[in-house]
Amino acid sequence: MSMSLNAEQLWSEVSKQSNLQETQKMTQDELDQQSNRNLKQKYARWFIYILIAQLIVMNVLIVFQGLTLIHLDEVSFRFYTTSTIIEVFGVIVIIVNNLFPSK
Numbered sequence: 001m002s003m004s005l006n007a008e009q010l011w012s013e014v015s016k017q018s019n020l021q022e023t024q025k026m027t028q029d030e031l032d033q034q035s036n037r038n039l040k041q042k043y044a045r046w047f048i049y050i051l052i053a054q055l056i057v058m059n060v061l062i063v064f065q066g067l068t069l070i071h072l073d074e075v076s077f078r079f080y081t082t083s084t085i086i087e088v089f090g091v092i093v094i095i096v097n098n099l100f101p102s103k
Contacts, residue, residue, distance in 0.1 A: 037099075044095045051088050058084045 058081060064070045065077060072080075 040099055044099060047091055047095060051091055054084060055088065 061070070061072070061077075062081070065072055
């Protein structure tokens with residue numbers, strides 16, 4: 001009977017160790033996911049700051065154009081404002097798709 005008891009203890013130890021390894025692996029996976037999420041959020045913040053700066057520049061150009069401090073051709077002005085707005089929406093879509101991927 002002592003051999004049976006030793007085998008049960010050995011099996012119990014092996015079982016505990018395998019659960020411990022799985023827990024450590026899950027923890028590492030969670031750390032990787034958290035690190036990946038933090039990196040994505042950091043890039044998203046930088047892109048948002050760049051977009052805000054670009055929109056400020058566009059609004060300043062609109063005000064200067066309205067006050068006739070600068071004179072831009074109408075086609076160029078429309079092209080610039082349209083492309084800036086399309087770029088803003090495009091970058092926002094990319095950020096949202098990368099921060100919240102569909103599975």
